Amino acid sequence: ETGxxxxxxxLIKTRGQQVTxxxxxxxxxxxxxxxxxxxxxxxxxIFQYYxxxxxxxxxxxxxxxxxxxxxxxxxxNVNALELDDSALYLCASSIPGQGVNIYxxxxxxxxxxxxx
Amino acid sequence: xxxxxxxxxxSVREGDSSVINCTYTDSSSTYLYWYKQEPGAGLQLLTYIxxxxxxxxxxxxxxxxxxxxxxxxxxIADTQTGDSAIYFCAERPDYKLSxxxxxxxxxxx
Numbered sequence: 234e235t236g237x238x239x240x241x242x243x244l245i246k247t248r249g250q251q252v253t254x255x256x257x258x259x260x261x262x263x264x265x266x267x268x269x270x271x272x273x274x275x276x277x278x279i280f281q282y283y284x285x286x287x288x289x290x291x292x293x294x295x296x297x298x299x300x301x302x303x304x305x306x307x308x309x310n311v312n313a314l315e316l317d318d319s320a321l322y323l324c325a326s327s328i329p330g331q332g333v334n335i336y337x338x339x340x341x342x343x344x345x346x347x348x349x
Numbered sequence: 350x351x352x353x354x355x356x357x358x359x360s361v362r363e364g365d366s367s368v369i370n371c372t373y374t375d376s377s378s379t380y381l382y383w384y385k386q387e388p389g390a391g392l393q394l395l396t397y398i399x400x401x402x403x404x405x406x407x408x409x410x411x412x413x414x415x416x417x418x419x420x421x422x423x424x425i426a427d428t429q430t431g432d433s434a435i436y437f438c439a440e441r442p443d444y445k446l447s448x449x450x451x452x453x454x455x456x457x458x
Binding site: 237266268273274275276277278281288289291323325338339340341342343 | 353384389390391392393394437439443444445446447448449450451
C-alpha cells in the first residue's frame with residue numbers, strides 16, 4: 234500500500250506566474266484535501282475534493298483552484314502568484330467521502346513553493 | 350489567528366517526560382489529533398482521542414482530554430532525541446482539520 238505522494242518536492246516561481254501541484258492519494262482513499270503551511274504556522278485548509286467535486290473550501294481566494302481525477306489523484310492550481318503564497322503545500326487523503334475517519338488524514342510530504 | 354492554541358516551544362532533557370498543551374474551540378469536535386512534523390517532512394499522525402474519552406495511552410504517548418475546559422495534552426514518556434520535532438494539535442468539527450501553530454520540542458542531552 235503506497236502512501237500519499239506529491240510532486241514536485243520543491244519549486245521556485247516568479248510573482249504573477251501560475252503553478253500546478255500534484256498529489257496521488259493513498260490506495261483506497263477517495264477524498265483529497267489541500268492545506269497551506271506558511272513558515273512557522275500550522276497548516277491552513279484550502280479545499281477538499283470528493284468524487285471529483287469540491288465539497289468544502291477554506292478562506293482562500295478563487296485564484297486557488299483544484300481538480301480531482303477519476304483515480305482520486307488531485308491537482309492544486311494557483312494563478313497570479315504572490316510572494317505570500319510561498320509555503321509548504323500539503324495534500325491529505327482520507328476515507329470515506331465526508332464521514333468521520335477516526336484516523337484523520339494521511340498526509341504527503343508536501344511541495345515547498347517559493348515565490349520570488 | 351489560530352482557533353487552536355498551543356505553546357510555541359518546549360525544551361526537555363533526554364529521558365524526561367514532555368508535556369505539550371493545547372486548547373481548542375469547537376466542542377462539537379468528535380476527534381482530536383496530535384500530529385508530528387520533522388524538518389522538511391509532512392505530517393505524521395501520532396495519536397487521536399475520541400471526544401467521549403478522558404485519557405488514551407499508546408506506548409510512550411498519553412493523551413489527556415478535559416472536554417469542559419477544551420484542553421488537550423500530549424505526554425511523551427522517556428523523551429528521546431528522535432522526538433525532536435514540531436507537534437500539532439488538531440480538532441475536526443466537520444470535514445476539515447483545524448491546526449494549532451505547533452509546539453517545537455527540542456530534546457537536549
